[in-house]
Amino acid sequence: MILQIENLSFTYHSKDTETKAVDDxxxxxxxxxxxxxxxxxxxxxxxxxxxxxxIETPSSGRILLRGExxxxxxxxxxxxxxxxxxxxxxxxxxxxxxxxxxxKKNTPENxxxxxxxxxxxGLKDFLKKHPSELSGGMRQRVALIRTLVTAPSVLLLDEPxxxxxxxxxLNVCDDVHSIIKQEKKTAxxxxxxxxxSISLCDRIIVLSARPAKIKADVKVxxxxxxxxxxRRESPRxxxxxxxxxxxxxxxx
Amino acid sequence: MTEEHKKYIKKRKVRKCVIVGLQAxxxxxxxxxxxxxxxxxxxxxxxxxSPSRIVKIIGELYRGSNxxxxxxxxxxxxxxxxxxxxxxxxxxxxxxxxxxxxxxVAEPYLITLNALPKIAxxxxxxxxxxxxxxxxxTMAVLICIVITIISVLTGFLSVDxxxxxxxxxxxxxxxxxxxxxxxxxxxxTIISVLKINVGLSWVGxxxxxxxxxxxxIGYLIVYGSQVxxxxxxxxxxxxxxxLAALMxxxxxxxxxxxxKKF
Ligand SMILES: Nc1ncnc2c1ncn2[C@@H]1O[C@H](COP(=O)(O)OP(=O)(O)OP(=O)(O)O)[C@@H](O)[C@H]1O
Ligand SMILES: [Mg+2]
Numbered sequence: 001m002i003l004q005i006e007n008l009s010f011t012y013h014s015k016d017t018e019t020k021a022v023d024d025x026x027x028x029x030x031x032x033x034x035x036x037x038x039x040x041x042x043x044x045x046x047x048x049x050x051x052x053x054x055i056e057t058p059s060s061g062r063i064l065l066r067g068e069x070x071x072x073x074x075x076x077x078x079x080x081x082x083x084x085x086x087x088x089x090x091x092x093x094x095x096x097x098x099x100x101x102x103x104k105k106n107t108p109e110n111x112x113x114x115x116x117x118x119x120x121x122g123l124k125d126f127l128k129k130h131p132s133e134l135s136g137g138m139r140q141r142v143a144l145i146r147t148l149v150t151a152p153s154v155l156l157l158d159e160p161x162x163x164x165x166x167x168x169x170l171n172v173c174d175d176v177h178s179i180i181k182q183e184k185k186t187a188x189x190x191x192x193x194x195x196x197s198i199s200l201c202d203r204i205i206v207l208s209a210r211p212a213k214i215k216a217d218v219k220v221x222x223x224x225x226x227x228x229x230x231r232r233e234s235p236r237x238x239x240x241x242x243x244x245x246x247x248x249x250x251x252x
Numbered sequence: 253m254t255e256e257h258k259k260y261i262k263k264r265k266v267r268k269c270v271i272v273g274l275q276a277x278x279x280x281x282x283x284x285x286x287x288x289x290x291x292x293x294x295x296x297x298x299x300x301x302s303p304s305r306i307v308k309i310i311g312e313l314y315r316g317s318n319x320x321x322x323x324x325x326x327x328x329x330x331x332x333x334x335x336x337x338x339x340x341x342x343x344x345x346x347x348x349x350x351x352x353x354x355x356x357v358a359e360p361y362l363i364t365l366n367a368l369p370k371i372a373x374x375x376x377x378x379x380x381x382x383x384x385x386x387x388x389x390t391m392a393v394l395i396c397i398v399i400t401i402i403s404v405l406t407g408f409l410s411v412d413x414x415x416x417x418x419x420x421x422x423x424x425x426x427x428x429x430x431x432x433x434x435x436x437x438x439x440x441t442i443i444s445v446l447k448i449n450v451g452l453s454w455v456g457x458x459x460x461x462x463x464x465x466x467x468x469i470g471y472l473i474v475y476g477s478q479v480x481x482x483x484x485x486x487x488x489x490x491x492x493x494x495l496a497a498l499m500x501x502x503x504x505x506x507x508x509x510x511x512k513k514f
Pocket of ligand 1: 012013014019020021039040041042043044045046047048210
C-alpha cells in the first residue's frame with residue numbers, strides 16, 4: 001500500500017460562505033495501481049488531488065505515503081494539471097526541466113534522463129521547439145514527461161485529456177497509459193468520462209455530489225495486457241459502464 | 253524556393269516600399285507646404301516659422317555651442333527619470349505582489365495618486381527638492397511610477413492560477429514561483445510599460461523644465477515663447493520629436509533582443 005487517506009476532510013473558506021468539499025474520506029492506493037476517481041462536476045475531485053499534491057492542507061484527517069505523513073519537501077507525488085500548463089517562453093526540454101530546477105536537481109544526469117524520456121516517447125525533434133509549435137496530444141505527452149522526470153512514485157492526473165478532441169484523446173490515452181505502465185508508476189486519474197476511466201483504470205472510486213464522499217469502490221477486472229482502446233472492445237466493458245453510470249445517476 | 257513563395261516575398265517587398273514611400277511623401281509634402289505658406293507669406297512666418305528658419309536656428313544654436321548642452325541636459329533628465337521610475341516601479345510592484353497585506357493597504361493611495369494630475373505637485377516639489385535638475389527628475393519619476401506599479405502589478409496578479417498550483421505541487425518557494433513563472437510571464441508587460449514610460453518621462457521632464465530649468469529643450473521652448481521667437485520654439489519641438497523617436501526606437505530594439513532570448 002503506497003497511499004493511505006484517513007478521515008480526510010477539507011473546507012474552503014471565503015468571505016460569506018464556507019464550502020465543504022471533502023467529507024471524511026477513507027481510501028488507499030496500492031503500489032503500481034491505476035486508480036480512477038469519478039464524480040459529478042464540482043464534487044471535490046480536484047480538491048482531493050490538490051490535497052494529495054500538498055497544494056492545500058487538510059482541515060482534518062491525514063494522508064500517509066508509505067506509512068509516513070506527507071512531507072513538505074520532496075517530489076514523491078507529482079501533479080499533471082488539467083490543461084498542460086507548459087510555459088510558452090521555455091523550450092520543450094526546458095519545460096521538462098522545470099521540476100528539476102525547482103527541486104534543485106537539474107544535474108546533467110537528470111537532464112539527460114529528461115531528454116531520454118522525450119526521445120523515447122516520440123518528441124526527439126522537438127527538444128528546442130516552443131510549446132505553441134506542438135499539437136495538443138504532443139503537449140500532453142510533454143506535460144506527462146515533465147511530471148515523470150523528477151522520478152515521483154505517484155502521479156496525479158486531473159482530467160488530462162479534457163482539452164483534446166475525441167480522436168486525439170483516444171490516442172493520447174493509449175500513450176499515457178503505456179508510458180505510465182512502462183515507467184511503473186502509481187497513478188490517480190480524475191475524469192468526467194466514464195468510458196475513459198474504465199479503459200485506463202484498475203479500480204474506480206465513485207464519489208457523491210459535494211461534499212465528496214465515497215459512494216462505491218469498483219474493481220475493474222479487464223485484461224491488463226490490453227491497451228485502453230482494446231479494452232473498450234471487451235464484453236464486460238459495457239457492464240462496468242452501466243454500473244458506474246447508475247451509481248452516478250442515483251442521488252444520495 | 254517555390255515560384256509561389258517568390259511571388260509572396262516580392263509582394264511583401266512592394267508593400268513595404270509603398271508604405272515607406274507614403275510615409276516619406278507625407279513628411280516631404282508637409283514640409284514643402286509649410287515652407288511655401290511661409291515663403292509666400294500666406295500666413296506670417298513670424299507666427300508659424302518655417303522649415304528653413306528652423307534649420308537656420310538649429311545651425312545657430314550649434315555654432316554658439318548651445319545645441320548639445322541643451323539636448324544633453326534634457327536627455328539626461330529624461331533617461332534618468334525613465335530608468336528610475338521603471339526600476340523603482342517594478343521593485344514596488346514586486347513587493348506588493350509578495351505581500352497581499354501591503355498591497356491592500358497601499359491600494360487606495362495608489363488609486364488616488366494615479367488620479368491626481370501630477371503637475372499640481374510641481375510647486376511642492378520645487379520647494380521640497382529645490383529648483384534644479386532633481387526637481388525635474390522627480391517630476392518625471394512621479395508621472396511614470398504610479399502607472400508602472402499598477403500595470404506591472406496587474407500583470408503579476410493575472411498569472412494563471414493553475415500554473416502557480418503546478419509549481420506549488422513541485423514544492424516551489426515563493427521566490428521560485430516569482431523567478432520561474434511570474435517574472436518571465438510578465439516580460440512582455442514590462443516591455444509595454446517601458447514603451448509607455450518613454451512617452452511619459454518626456455512629459456515629466458518637459459513639464460519640469462517649464463517650471464524650473466535654466467537649460468534643456470523645455471527651457472528653450474519656454475524661453476522662445478517668452479521672447480516671442482517662434483523659430484526657436486518650433487526648432488526645439490522638432491528636436492524633441494527626434495529625441496523621443498530615438499528613445500522609443502531604443503526600447504523597440506530592446507524588445508526584439510528580449511523576444512529573441514526567450
Ligand atoms: N478556491 C476555492 N474557494 C472556494 N470554493 C472552492 C474553491 N475551489 C473549489 N471550490 C468549491 O469546492 C467544490 C469542489 O471543487 P473542485 O474543483 O474540487 O471540484 P471538481 O470535482 O474538481 O469539479 P470539476 O469536475 O468541475 O472539475 C466546488 O463546489 C467549488 O465551487
Ligand atoms: Mg476539477
